[in-house]
Amino acid sequence: MSHDHDKLERDPLTQDPMLNHEYDGIRELDNPLPGWWLGTFYITIVFAAFYFTWHQIVGDGHLVQASYEKEWAAVQAADQAKAAQQMASISDEALLKASKDTATLAAAKDKYTSTCASCHGPDGGGLIGPNLTDDHWINGDGKPMAIYKVIKEGVTAKGMPAWGPVLSEGDNFKLAAYIVSLKGSKATNPKAPQGVKY
Ligand code: HEC
Numbered sequence: 001m002s003h004d005h006d007k008l009e010r011d012p013l014t015q016d017p018m019l020n021h022e023y024d025g026i027r028e029l030d031n032p033l034p035g036w037w038l039g040t041f042y043i044t045i046v047f048a049a050f051y052f053t054w055h056q057i058v059g060d061g062h063l064v065q066a067s068y069e070k071e072w073a074a075v076q077a078a079d080q081a082k083a084a085q086q087m088a089s090i091s092d093e094a095l096l097k098a099s100k101d102t103a104t105l106a107a108a109k110d111k112y113t114s115t116c117a118s119c120h121g122p123d124g125g126g127l128i129g130p131n132l133t134d135d136h137w138i139n140g141d142g143k144p145m146a147i148y149k150v151i152k153e154g155v156t157a158k159g160m161p162a163w164g165p166v167l168s169e170g171d172n173f174k175l176a177a178y179i180v181s182l183k184g185s186k187a188t189n190p191k192a193p194q195g196v197k198y
Pocket residue numbers: 112115116117118119120128129130132136137138139140147150151155158159160161163175176179194195
């Protein structure tokens with residue numbers, strides 16, 4: 001709607017043009033929005049139409065869902081690469097060596113007590129979880145890497161949580177070294193052997 005300013009009544013004080021309606025004695029000045037403001041506003045509407053069409057309907061590889069999936073795949077690939085790199089630096093030898101390092105074992109024992117003892121007993125003799133001091137293993141062959149893997153990946157169906165997502169890589173390593181060091185130790189109240197003897 002356009003107004004013909006010249007035909008409008010004017011405010012007696014300011015001489016500004018006034019609109020022709022009145023509510024309870026209150027009048028309104030005719031202050032159209034500035035051209036630059038309206039122009040920008042209309043541009044945003046046109047922009048939104050193109051933006052929506054491109055990013056939600058046709059956009060070749062630019063759809064919100066598609067770009068999310070692309071980024072997520074990249075994140076997962078990076079995670080896998082990192083995990084593979086970490087695995088490469090961990091070996092039976094490295095774990096065996098760490099299992100004889102007193103500083104490593106002291107730190108790991110604290111972690112074991114707070115995280116693992118509730119199921120495996122304070123000295124590894126076993127409670128809900130199996131005895132970790134004997135030479136019988138349900139999962140893997142009891143080699144350092146097999147122990148490391150069980151701790152990291154867990155046996156969730158059997159009640160052993162996966163600690164990889166919970167513990168730091170360093171803690172996972174130290175705990176595996178600690179369990180390696182328990183082998184042959186005498187637990188006070190050992191649980192009967194489970195699994196296969198290695
Ligand atoms: C909620 C109870 C629970 C907690 C906490 C727990 N475990 Fe276990 N763990 C189990 C059970 C149950 C098994 C046996 C899984 C099976 O039967 O395959 C097991 C198995 C294992 C095994 C393999 C034993 C074998 O004979 O195959 C290792 C090694 C182990 N746990 C280490 C750890 C460490 C290290 C921690 C602490 C970070 C830990 N667990 C915390 C319940 C637990």
